[in-house]
Structures are given as structure tokens and as C-alpha cells.
Amino acid sequence: xxxxxxxxxxxxxxxxxxxxxxxxxxxxxxxxxxxxxxxxxxxxxxxxxxxxxxxxxxxxxxxxxxxxxxxxxxxxxxxxxxxxxxxxxxxxxxxxxxxxxxxxxxxxxxxxxxxxxxxxxxxxxxxxxxxxxxxxxxxxxxxxxxxxxxxxxxxxxxxxxxxxxxxxxxxxxxx
Numbered sequence: 001x002x003x004x005x006x007x008x009x010x011x012x013x014x015x016x017x018x019x020x021x022x023x024x025x026x027x028x029x030x031x032x033x034x035x036x037x038x039x040x041x042x043x044x045x046x047x048x049x050x051x052x053x054x055x056x057x058x059x060x061x062x063x064x065x066x067x068x069x070x071x072x073x074x075x076x077x078x079x080x081x082x083x084x085x086x087x088x089x090x091x092x093x094x095x096x097x098x099x100x101x102x103x104x105x106x107x108x109x110x111x112x113x114x115x116x117x118x119x120x121x122x123x124x125x126x127x128x129x130x131x132x133x134x135x136x137x138x139x140x141x142x143x144x145x146x147x148x149x150x151x152x153x154x155x156x157x158x159x160x161x162x163x164x165x166x167x168x169x170x171x172x173x174x175x
Contacts, residue, residue: 006103009110016117017063023121024060027128031056035131044137045130063120070109074102085165089172097171101164108160115149122146 036045037055049055072078079098082105084090090101122145126138138146 004103004107006106006110009107009114013067013110013113013117016114016121017060017067020063020117020121020124021060024057024124027124028056030132031128032131036127036137039126039130039138042137043139043143059120059124063117066113066116070113074106074109076102084168085161086168086172090168093168093171097174100167100171104160104164104167108156111156112153115153118149119146 031051033051034048035051035055036047037049038045038047040046073081079102080091082090084101084105090098093101122142123138126135126142126146129135129139129142130137
């Protein structure tokens with residue numbers, strides 16, 4: 001059985017969300033009373049606050065929020081809310097003709113969810129390392145994990161949009 005690209009992205013996204021929640025839960029019991037809440041341009045912690053459930057678990061909540069948002073946006077009833085090229089053409093297609101575009105959109109939403117979860121998890125790991133005194137700020141590998149997925153997502157938007165436009169135009173010309 002071959003898994004669809006979108007299914008793989010969503011499985012990875014859910015696995016990362018579970019890993020993120022598990023890390024946050026386990027790390028909570030080892031956090032000092034003060035944790036960094038802001039990092040300057042050089043990656044060094046420049047603001048600290050007291051440990052609280054909100055300041056620590058908000059990153060998991062944000063990851064979960066992205067999962068829920070993107071999950072809702074790929075539901076069949078949400079098609080009219082999509083911002084895609086050739087939207088009017090797409091909406092005139094039959095459900096069968098729309099299927100490849102929907103699959104592309106599901107793949108993009110899954111990939112975006114993976115990227116955003118990686119960013120939130122990396123930031124939380126960086127905060128933990130800094131709070132524990134292992135580093136003075138965000139290590140280079142955390143900074144790569146923060147900015148790499150974001151840059152990849154921005155670049156990916158162009159490729160996915162281009163692919164969706166090609167599929168929509170092809171499907172509408174075969175009507």
C-alpha cells in the first residue's frame with residue numbers, strides 16, 4: 001500500500017506534535033524558576049520571567065493551534081475559503097476533477113504544519129537549554145531549526161501554488 005504525500009506529511013506532523021508535547025511535559029519538571037522569554041538578534045536571552053504553565057506550554061498550544069487550523073482548512077466544506085490561483089475555475093470543477101488540487105492542498109497544509117511545529121519545538125528546546133544554563137542563548141543549530149523551515153515554507157508556497165495552477169488549468173481544459 002502506497003501512502004499519499006499528504007498522508008505522510010500529516011503523520012509526521014502529528015508525530016512531531018506528540019514529541020513536542022512529551023518534551024514540554026518532561027522538561028517542565030526540570031525547569032528553574034526563571035526562564036528566558038525573549039532573545040535578541042544575536043540569539044542571546046535578553047528577557048526573563050518566572051516559570052508558569054502558560055509561558056512554558058504556550059508553544060505546544062501554538063503548535064496544536066496550527067494543527068487544528070490547517071486540519072479545518074482542508075475539510076471539503078472549506079474549499080471556498082482557500083486562496084489559490086484560478087480559484088473560480090477550481091470551484092467550477094467537478095469533485096473528481098478537484099481531487100488532485102485538494103491532494104496538493106492537503107500536502108501543503110501538512111508540510112506547513114510540520115514546518116511550524118519544528119519551529120515551535122526548536123524554540124522550546126532553545127529556551128530549555130538557556131534556562132538550564134547550558135547556553136547563553138539560542139545555539140546555532142536551534143537558529144537553523146527556527147529559520148530553515150520558515151524559509152523552506154516561503155519557497156514551498158511558490159512551488160505548490162504553481163503546481164495547483166497547472167493542475168486546475170489542465171483539469172478545466174479537459175471539461
